[in-house]
Amino acid sequence: MSNAWNEGYFTDEGYTYGYSREINPVFQRYCLLLRGFATLESTDGYHCELGFGQGVSINIHAAGNPGTYVGTDFHPGQAAHAIGLANDWGSDARLYDDSFEQLLARHDLPQFDSISLHGIWTWVSRDNHKLIVEFVRRHLKPGGHVYISYNCFPGWSPMAPLRQLFSLHDRFATQTSARPDQRIDAALQFSEALLAANPNYANSVPGLDAKLQSIKGQNRQYVAHEYFNRDWNCMYFTDVVDALAPAKLDYATTAVPLDSVDPLNLSAEGMDFLEGIEHPVMREQARDYFVNQNFRRDLYVRGANRLSASEHRERMLSTRFVLMQLADSVAGSVTGPAGSATLQADIYGPVLDALADDAYVPKTLRHLLEASPALGYGDVEQALNVLIGMGAVAPCQSEAAEKLAQARCNTLNLQLCRRSLFDHKIQVLASPVTGGGVTVSRFQQLFLISIKQGKTRPADWALLAWGIIGGQGEGLLKNGKALTTAEENIAELTEQAEAFAEQSLVVLKALKIV
The missing domain is CATH 1.10.10 (Arc Repressor Mutant, subunit A)
Incomplete structure (x- = not known):
């Protein structure tokens, strides 16, 4: 269904409630430091996230990092969820449902130490690309950095026509009154039938049907936003370098630590070939051909300052x-x-x-x-x-930053654990040590509620969890089989609680979540 405000973005289905560590400023600064770049780090800085989805990551980072957060997501339902969560824990984050054009028109925004956009660039129009670049040009501090992730070629080349087929079917061949999941399923079924008719395209792309079957099994919220937007601007790495240049940004490094371990990514022939390319942008683009890159997570800096070898080593030693x-x-x-x-x-x-x-x-x-x-x-x-x-x-962030974030993380985590009384949407808590999120399942969050109530025995934690879950008419699975009796469910929860006590608590205590 097309609305005037959505600009072709698939807004009938909200996005997932996942967490992305790449948006964490602490993680970003580590990736930059690893490659010898100086970064801005202060206890009163400003950070921005463009397109924050349901707002899980931005709330985690607003709690886990000193300073102030600003963000927008033009989907009002997602913005409402993010703002509601922020209000619950008393965050000072400024969260909006502005479009990029509306955000750019604001006169009350600061200069940012970092600006992040995860999974946004590919799925918005070229006009919005220009607005994003102008926003960065106006609002990123000299010495600040930008995190950007996007679908890219050459890895997406075989799948791009299939993705286009999904989007076109949703646009032209589906009843607008159908539910979002029905529209998605109809497009997938149409595409499956098309491939079964043996078009030359299918014959030229080995394994295409297996890829389609994989997509059919994925979360529908993810599938909707990955494959069904009208705009889909897949680019080569060098296209993005050129697009960001007007904001005075230079490519710095990947936000994927394993990418820097060449033997994991390249053959000996590939390493020898790339070694002979002098220009860093050309070398990075050529590298994408060797690994057949289909999704990039990149960090750009505005005013790249390289550390001396001795200063780089000292900062690494102190991290x-x-x-x-x-x-x-x-x-x-x-x-x-x-x-x-x-x-x-x-x-x-x-x-x-x-x-x-x-x-x-x-x-x-x-x-x-x-x-x-x-x-x-x-x-x-x-x-x-x-x-x-x-x-x-x-x-980890500095001990001084950790101390400033501790109380905020405690407050947010309490609210997230309370939400686990009702659903399992958000399975992550905030650590003041890392400034980021840590996966903690719904059951484990319920165990933490028991611990906060002074209960020390895993059996008691299990009973509280079962009181919540059983009271909502839910139950557990074990080895793919539904547990039908209270005794079976309590036994399984007790087993999980004992494992939590023996294996997880020591880590959560070190992360200062407990």
Whole structure:
């Protein structure tokens, strides 16, 4: 259904309630520091998110980071959810449902240390691209940075015609009175029938039917916003570089830590070839061909200041890191476009042991080197980068920033746990240590409510959780089978609560969520 205000964006179905760590300023600054860039970091800075969806990430970051947040999402339903959550915990974030044109017309906005747009650029018009670039030009501080993610070529080349088919069917061949999920299913069924008729396009793209089947199994909220907007501007990396240039932005680095580990991404021939390309933009674009990149997460800076080698090393040594899971549960291998690699036990073992020491409290890179004298600086730095890329470790903000964020995180987390009494939409809590979100399931949030009430036994946590879930007519699944009796559900919840006590609490305490 087309409305005058939506400019062709699929607004009949709200977006998901997920969390994106890439929008966290702490994580962004780490990615920039890793490549030797100076960044702005203050306790009274300003940050902006353009297109915040349901507002989960922006609320998490507004609580977890010192300073002030501003954001917009022109979908009024999503903006209302984000504002409602912000009001619940007393946030000073300024959240709007402005279009980019309306936001640009405001005269009450500050200069920002960072501006982030995750999953927005590809799905808005070229006119909106110009508005975004002008907004950045006016409102990003010198020395500030921009995070931007987008679909890109060459990886999207085989799928682009299929995505166009979905959108066109929704536009021309579906009854406007149909529900959003019905319209999506109709477009997918039409496309499946078209491929079954053996068009030459299908014959030229191996595995296309399997990809379509994968899309059919995905969350409909995600599918709606990924595939059904009228505007879809997939670009090459260099197209985005050129588009952002009028805002005085220079490409700095990827926001995907594993991308910097060449053996995971490139063959020996690829590394040799890229080494011979002098210009960094040309080299980065050529690299996309080697990995067949289809989605980029990039960081740009306004006024790129490179640190000296000694200052870069000192800042890295002073950066704190924290485990996000039990050390012995970290996977023993990691996979990239070039294949899988086993984590070397003689390097990763000592690093993980040192991170787990003293009840998992954050450790500086300097501390980790002192705790692992057999390892060199390069070994530990790369190990941390790989572990961060895997999501097993996170960079931390300064202790001063952590203290400023603690009370706000406590307040937000209490509100999120209270929401878990009614639904499972938001399964993430805020950490003042990392400035970002940590996955905590609905059941675990209910266990935390029990803990806050002074209950110390997992069996009691399970009883509270069952009182909520059972009272709402819901139940658990175990091994794909529904548990039908109260006894079965309580037993399963007790088992989960005991695992939570033994495995998760030590990490959540180190992250200062508990």
